[in-house]
Amino acid sequence: MHAPSLPIELDLDRPHVARVNNYLAGGRTNFSADRSLADAALAVHPRLWTAARDAALFTGRAVDHLARAGVRQFVDFAQGVPLEGRAVHDVAHAVDATCRVVYVEDDPVVHALQSALSSTDTGLVACVRASPLLPEGIWGHDRVRGMFDLTEPVAVVVGALLQHLPYRYGPRGVLHRLTAGLPTGSHVVMTHLSGDTGPHSRTAAVARVYRIHGIPLRPRTRHEILALVPGTPIAPGLVPAARWHADPRSPAAEEAVACYAAVSELDASTPARRIGT
Numbered sequence: 093m094h095a096p097s098l099p100i101e102l103d104l105d106r107p108h109v110a111r112v113n114n115y116l117a118g119g120r121t122n123f124s125a126d127r128s129l130a131d132a133a134l135a136v137h138p139r140l141w142t143a144a145r146d147a148a149l150f151t152g153r154a155v156d157h158l159a160r161a162g163v164r165q166f167v168d169f170a171q172g173v174p175l176e177g178r179a180v181h182d183v184a185h186a187v188d189a190t191c192r193v194v195y196v197e198d199d200p201v202v203h204a205l206q207s208a209l210s211s212t213d214t215g216l217v218a219c220v221r222a223s224p225l226l227p228e229g230i231w232g233h234d235r236v237r238g239m240f241d242l243t244e245p246v247a248v249v250v251g252a253l254l255q256h257l258p259y260r261y262g263p264r265g266v267l268h269r270l271t272a273g274l275p276t277g278s279h280v281v282m283t284h285l286s287g288d289t290g291p292h293s294r295t296a297a298v299a300r301v302y303r304i305h306g307i308p309l310r311p312r313t314r315h316e317i318l319a320l321v322p323g324t325p326i327a328p329g330l331v332p333a334a335r336w337h338a339d340p341r342s343p344a345a346e347e348a349v350a351c352y353a354a355v356s357e358l359d360a361s362t363p364a365r366r367i368g369t
Contacts, residue, residue, distance in 0.1 A: 104123045104124075104125065105125055106125055106306065107125040107126045107128070107129040107305050107306075107307065108126065108199055108307075109252075109256050109302075109307050110197070110199070111123060111126040112126045112129050112130050112307075113144050113147075113148075113252070114126070115127050115130045116130050116134075116140065116141045116143075116144030116145070117141070117144040117145050117147070117148040118141075118145060129301065129302070129305045129307070132301050132305075133298045133301045133302065136294060136297040136298060136301060137294040137295065137297065137298050140298060142334075142351075143285055143333075143350075143351035144351075146332070146333035146334040146351050146353075147251065147252060147283040147333050147351050147353065148178065149333070149334070150283060150333040150334070150336050150351075150353045151170070151180070151249060151251060151281060151283070152178050152183045153336065153337050153338075154249075154281045154336070154337075154353075154355050155180050155183040155184055155247070155249070155281070156183050156184075156186070156187060157337060157355070158247045158279055158281075158355070159183070159184045159187035159188055159191060160187055162245075163191075163245050163246075163247045163277070163279065164188060164190060164191050164192065164244070164245075165191070165192050165193075165239075165240050165241070165244060165245065165246045165247065166180050166181075166184055166191065166192070166193045166194070166246070166247045166249060167193075167194045167195075167196060167230075167236070167240075167246060167247070167248055167249065168180045168193065168194070168195045168196065168249040168251075169196050169224040169248065169249065169250050169251070169253055169270065170249050170250060170251025170252065170253060180193050180195070180249060181193040181216070181217045185216075189214075189216075190216065191216065192216050192217075192239045192240060193216065193217045193218075194217075194218045194219075194220055194235065194236055194239060194240070195217075195218070195219045195220070196220050196222050196224055196230055197219070197220075197221065197222075198221060198222060198223040198224075215239075216239070218235045218236070218239060220233050220235055220236060224250075224253060224266070224270060225261060225266060227269045227270045242274070242275070243275055244275060244277075245274075245275055245276070245277035245278045245279070246274050246275070246278045246279075247278065247279045247280075247281060248270060248271055248274070248278065248279070248280050248281070249281040250267065250270065250280060250281065250282045251281070251282065251283055252282075252283050252284065252285065253266075253282075254266070254267070254282065254284060254320060255284050255285050255309060255310055255311065255312070256307060256308055256309060256310075257308060257310075258308050259308060259310070263320050264319075264320055267280070267320065267322050268322070271322060271358055274358055276358070277357070277358075278357070278358045279323075279326075279355055279356060279357050279358065280321075280322055280323065280354075280355070280356050280358065281355050282320075282321065282353065282354055282355075282356075283333055283351055283352065283353045284311075284312060284317045284320070284351070284352050284353075285309070285311045285312075285350070285351055285352075286311050286312055286313060286314055286317060286350040286351070286352055287311050287313075287350065288313055288314050288350045295311045296311075298311075299311060314330065314350075314352055317330060317352050318330050321354050321356050322356055322358060323356040323357050323358040323359045324356055324357050324359060325354045325355065325356045326355050326356065326357055329354065330352055330353070330354040331352065331353065331354075332350055332351065332352060332353070333351040333352065333353035334351075336353045336354075336355075
């Protein structure tokens with residue numbers, strides 16, 4: 093087992109997208125069921141790991157960029173187990189130790205892992221067990237209300253959440269409910285798998301593997317993903333994740349699998365709602 097010790101009553105026999113992504117990105121916080129799914133997906137698309145790696149590295153660069161731009165509050169809905177040393181709070185605190193970070197997850201195993209890996213004594217990091225599909229329970233949660241000033245900008249890290257939504261949920265509606273009423277200067281950080289630059293049959297086969305294991309996965313075209321981006325994308329817009337503010341000294345991006353990424357600034361005209369009530 094490549095993970096912190098957990099309560100024995102937790103079910104580790106079912107894969108979870110957060111731990112699968114952790115394995116694909118090179119992390120150690122995953123279990124046999126997660127690795128089995130990932131290996132099955134890699135068998136039909138051997139370069140799939142580049143999408144997970146590029147998404148994880150992009151998220152770090154995006155958080156660093158926003159923290160340097162003055163954002164001090166981050167909420168992570170990305171369904172991810174933090175990579176050791178590269179989690180949202182690690183990156184944000186490297187810029188400013190007063191940044192406040194909340195991780196949101198409804199799966200008990202992933203929540204326990206997040207809590208173990210992000211434990212600090214500062215009171216500036218919290219893990220909330222809640223569903224990103226029910227944002228009222230998140231913004232009104234005592235820990236969030238106690239840590240965040242919701243009159244100040246918030247960076248909402250949704251990561252690859254939209255590509256894994258159950259089909260009965262519309263991604264635009266989910267994003268709207270997560271961000272409606274956040275103040276001007278707030279941002280959304282998102283990634284999304286696409287088969288645009290690789291064989292469509294391989295990406296479709298990966299989606300079938302995930303669905304067989306009980307995890308929804310819907311790759312989209314760049315045009316479809318762009319239609320989901322809320323607010324105004326900041327430069328360079330919606331691009332392959334490996335290209336977003338990439339270090340020019342880095343090797344050329346591997347694009348056998350396209351993982352698109354964007355950071356967008358929410359418009360002042362975003363419909364308001366009463367947050368935390």
